[in-house]
Amino acid sequence: MFKDLKNGFQVCLLDKSQKTPVYKIGNVVSVSAPRLDSRPMPPGQIPSPMMYSERVIDLTVECDGQTNTYVVQENANVASIASLTLACSVEPILNEVRAIHKTSTDIIASVDRHKEVVAKCEDILKELNPAYADSKAQNQRIDKIEAAISGVADSVRQIQQFLQSSTIKTRKE
Known part of the structure; x- marks a missing residue:
């Protein structure tokens, strides 16, 4: 005490x-x-x-x-x-x-169950509200475009690095 x-x-x-x-x-x-x-x-x-x-x-x-x-x-x-x-x-x-x-x-432990609830609720919202479905589809298209642009940007950086390293090697020779 x-x-x-x-x-x-x-x-x-x-x-x-x-x-x-x-x-x-x-x-x-x-x-x-x-x-x-x-x-x-x-x-x-x-x-x-x-x-x-x-x-x-x-x-x-x-x-x-x-x-x-x-x-x-x-x-x-x-x-x-x-x-x-x-x-x-x-x-x-x-x-x-x-x-x-x-x-x-x-x-x-309840995270997976709540993810399922969110997915199911989104399905119901898409069914009941076409504007919500359009908005979700548009967001998915934008996400795909952003991912593609990021991939292109990474490729351009790799090409630039390759060209710079090739130029340095050629100058040394």
Whole structure:
């Protein structure tokens, strides 16, 4: 639990603010005394003293040369703060990484199915909307023309390089 941490203890951090998650280990710099933290009441709720108050601590952690202070529940083992997961041990981080991994694996596995859906939807759009079919056909013709022009440009470059190398050899002789 966060309340049991002492100066010098290590905590685990999982930063999900980047393109890919980054795992880090931080060192506890200080732990404040527990205090009550009151959250605003949702509209229409009847006030209750314990309902929206929780005991929290200020946990100051040094990681990668930076020191940050986080407000966490004193009896918790893990806290999510924006795109950061802070944990007393590695297990909650492992669970989070497994969840991220599963989500990405599921997305990758569904790519082929979604490609089929896109192709089928395009077929239906072509059938229902002749203007869409004409536009797609025109785009395909333009793509073929661009590819052909690119091939011609490559051939011209190769011929130029050949002529330049032939001219250099002839001059040397």
